[in-house]
Amino acid sequence: MPIPQKTFSLWNGPESPFQNLIKRTFARGLLEDTMIFPGWTVARAIPDETLIGLAAGKYQLYGGVVRWAAGTPNAGQIIRHLIPVGLNPLSAIPGLDFIPGIVANIQLNQLKDMTKFNTYQLMQLSGQINTLSESTQQILQIATGTAVLSGLGLVVSSIGFVAINNKLNTIDGRLKEIQKDVQAIKYFLESSERAKLFAALNALLRIDARTASEHRHTIIHNSRNTLAEINMRYRELFSEASTIETAMANEEYFSLTALAQARCTAELGMLDIAHKEIEEMNTFWQTQAHRISKEILVGKYPERFLATDFVDDVSVAELTQWLDFVYDEKKGLGWIDELRRKINETWYSKGWFSGGGSGLNQNVGIGLEKEQKMLIPALRKLIARGAVFEGYVAQYELLEEQQMKPSEFEHKLASLPESSSVDGYLILEPTNTVQLKESV
Structure with missing residues (x-):
């Protein structure tokens, strides 16, 4: 088996004994995986032990990241990154541009088979897995179901400025449809923050390959400052929301402005600060999502x-x-x-x-029909989105570790051959978990 040419392109300086060991391992055909970043390989499958570990609570799947669960000896340690690189699965699912909890015509029946990320269901699946291929497919199905329900991608690089702008435009259209029935939404749509937000996004969308680096830096820097200011306002509105409609609208705007701000920070090369921003955003979001779920959605009964x-x-x-x-x-x-x-x-x-x-x-209560068409979709979305945000924190940690901007990360993934992916996903595995077939 020839040594992959891309494997060691990111290593600078003298070659370490470990790097030499990996090279010789490839040369002997002892390792089928491909190095993509220092410390990470592209694996071809997810072992069934991982599925069993998920079912047993040893591991936990957060969006596209599998890590040791809280309370375990290695709590927080990442064992897999699941990076979708094929066609965006969200584009094939009708209704995902609607805000669960506001618009009633989400086609939930089409999502039922994609939402199997419950521990009990994992336990059932773990007893039915016979091959590595089946184990991998089940975990990737869980990750896809989470992405679908969250309305977001599984990788931070997919939450680009174009995606955020398109999503906000769609949300705006849905909100305008109900403003006559919900006065708070009308006030929300008239707020000056929204105008500033779209102005900042429009400036970011004008950046292309022809934009001079100094102009690119200035636009991103100015937009980041605007987004940070706006996000603080939506943070306040999110924490004050007391109805399903306002809670889900403010959640969307808070989340998307926070993600856009962190993306700007990362593209400016401030990867340590971007990591801290996404951690803080996730902590606040989780607190408010638990509050809304408990007080507004599940309630007293x-x-x-x-x-x-x-x-x-x-x-x-x-x-x-x-x-x-x-x-x-x-x-x-x-x-x-x-x-x-x-x-x-x-x-x-x-x-x-x-x-x-x-x-x-x-x-x-609010009645069975509203429970089915508003409350249940909202709760499903928050739970899935919480998992995705936890995954984003882990991915920003990876970007900081690699000193790589999200756009650079995206280009690196795009440069890999199609054969590197499994069912439309790249499976990144830490090299310290790789087991050599024989000593070298």
């Missing part, structure tokens, strides 16, 4: 999702995942016992009159 009304919309597996997220506590199926206690319904009557239980037939 989480036990209602056990009722027959929801049996075709929300599985028990998904419900336990929701509650893990909403209350930020990992109980899994243990939540079902807690809900049974809240219901306080007995099968056998304790007397001629068995009143006193809270029961399920409360008939309290």
Whole structure:
């Protein structure tokens, strides 16, 4: 097997013994993976041990990043980056330009098979995996489902200025459709921050290969300052939101302005600051997403999702995942016992009159149709988006480690041969996990 020509192009200076070992390993045909960055290889499969580890809670999948779970000896350590490089899976799914929680016609039935990223479902899958190929496909399906539900890509380089501008334009159109019914949305659309935001994005969109480097730097720098100011305003609105409509609208604007700001920072070469910005953004977002999920979406009666009304919309597996997220506590199926206690319904009557239980037939809330078309999609989106944002933090950490701007990262991935990908994904694996087939 010939040594790949691209493998060592990023190593500068004298060759270390480890680098020499890797070269000799390639030369002997002992390693099938390809080095892409120092410390990372492109793998051809995800071992079934990883799927089992996910099912057992040893690992956790955050968007496109697999890492050791909290509470484990190696908590936080990344074991895989899953980078989509084929056709964007979001483009094939109707309805994803709509804001879950605002517009009712998301075609959820088309997403059901792409949302299998619940621990219970992983446990079921782990007992059915017979080959590395099947294991890899299952994990990539989980990652794709997360991306679909989040409405974002799995890599920070995909959240470019064109993508952000297009998404905001689409959201604006949807918001205008409901402003007559939601006064707060009308005020939101009239805010001066929106005009500044689109002006900053328009300036960024004018940058191309012909733009002189000093002009490019000035545009990105000025736009970053504008985005930082606007993001602080949307941060305030996000933290004050008290309805589904305003919460989901402000969440979108806060998230996209924060992502655009971090992207500007990274493109200016301030990769350490960009990493800190995305960490801080994620911490704030997670806090508000938990608040909104608990106070506005799930509310006082989480036990209602056990009722027959929801049996075709929300599985028990998904419900336990929701509650893990909403209350930020990992109980899994243990939540079902807690809900049974809240219901306080007995099968056998304790007397001629068995009143006193809270029961399920409360008939309290926004109504079944709104639950199905507004609340459930909003909750699914927040949970998936939370996983993607955690993945972005890990990717900015990687960019800082490699001292590589997002655009450079994107170009590097594009330069790889098509044969490097598996089902439209690049699987990046730390070299310290690579097992040589024999000592060298």
